[in-house]
Amino acid sequence: MFIHKLELVNFRNYEHCKIEFQTNKTILVGKNAQGKTNLIESIYYLAVLSSYRASGDSELIKKGESSAVIKAMVEKSFTNVNLDIIINPPKHKLLKVNSIKKSGYSQFLGNLIVVNFSISDLLLLRGSPSDRRKWIDDSISQLYPAYIDRLHKYNKIRVQRNNLLKEFKGNINLTQSQKDSLFVWNEQIIKSGSNLIHLRMKYLKEIQSRACEKHKFISFGEENLLVKYNSTITGDFDCVEDEIMPPEKIAELYSINISQKQAEEIIRSQTVTGPHRDDILFFINGINAKNFASQGQQRTIVLALKLAELDFIKSITDENPVLLLDDVLAELDQSRQNYLLDSIGENIQTIITTVDISNFPPEYLEGVTIYNVESGKIKGI
Ligand SMILES: Nc1ncnc2c1ncn2[C@@H]1O[C@H](COP(=O)(O)OP(=O)(O)OP(=O)(O)O)[C@@H](O)[C@H]1O
Ligand SMILES: [Mg+2]
Structure with a gap:
């Protein structure tokens, strides 16, 4: 399973952001409160249709706006699937798979599977x-x-x-x-x-x-x-x-x-x-x-x-699920970090957030795409 593209509109502190994932390993680097966890949360939402930290959907919409959009192109079983979510409370969220409207959560879930470790x-x-x-x-x-x-x-x-x-x-x-x-x-x-x-x-x-x-x-x-x-x-x-x-x-x-x-x-x-x-x-x-x-x-x-x-x-x-590691590596001691990084292997798409890239073992950074997250904007490095 692989997320190729992700697009957010009025989601949390993102007004409009598009990101393409090119390599299996992606690191999002940024200072505190820039939008790293927000991005991870949007991917989790695509997989689960609820947030692990918001008390309700309204929280996910950028302040001052009335709706939020999460779009993604995901590869599953060697086929690309387009997923669209419009969060528009108090109405039910609008869900689409390959542009076809889905009326129940169960018809949408399963297209993207994540393991989130935050x-x-x-x-x-x-x-x-x-x-x-x-x-x-x-x-x-x-x-x-x-x-x-x-x-x-x-x-x-x-x-x-x-x-x-x-x-x-x-x-x-x-x-x-x-x-x-x-x-x-x-x-x-x-x-x-x-x-x-x-x-x-x-x-x-x-x-x-x-x-x-x-x-x-x-x-x-x-x-x-x-x-x-x-x-x-x-x-x-x-x-x-x-x-x-x-x-x-x-x-x-x-x-x-x-x-x-x-x-x-x-x-x-x-x-x-x-x-x-x-x-x-x-x-x-x-x-x-x-x-x-x-x-x-x-x-x-x-x-x-x-x-x-x-x-x-x-x-x-x-298939391997997508692994989301939000701020968690710095919380593990060296041997647990190594065990985790070794266990992930090469084939699992892994999206990691950190405030400090220097914490990573240099060998892990080979072939990794690094993005900078700053005030709700993503920039390549
Ligand atoms: N609905 C919203 N509308 C606008 N901004 C929001 C909304 N929800 C959260 N934010 C803002 O998004 C910013 C980034 O939050 P996020 O949790 O993604 O930070 P982070 O980069 O993960 O930081 P940290 O390193 O501290 O974990 C915060 O300043 C927060 O106030
Ligand atoms: Mg965070």
């Missing part, structure tokens, strides 16, 4: 469960675009179910018609939620084996990484020991869980369990890394996860 990812373990859910949801959506539709459907069902719970006004003694209405929404959320949990377990099991191997290597064979899916429905799913549960089995547990939680949900007027409350846990040598791992160990975990994602995507799609 400085904020280093906080993945310490961050909130919603950060970890965003990571897994974005990753799965790129590989299985239908996942995004299922996730949106689940969220819609949840909002409607919450509205119904609110109508009960905290009274747990439901009338027959209230029970019937709740039953209908329960059936829907169980089916939809079980499917998401099943897909997350499946994804994490693939990532676990690859990440564990890389983690072991970086830690000189001393540390064993274990990933668990911490579900409010099924309990902890050990990605090494446990078999992936089929959706029907998850649905059985869901049904029990939801009837146990009924009174609490009515009192709180909200859906208190389900994939929107699940989390991912990481253990090093059996100890929960969130509370006990040092900063360096946490970085090793995130590095291992990102490299595991690269491998897994390659194994499924038979």
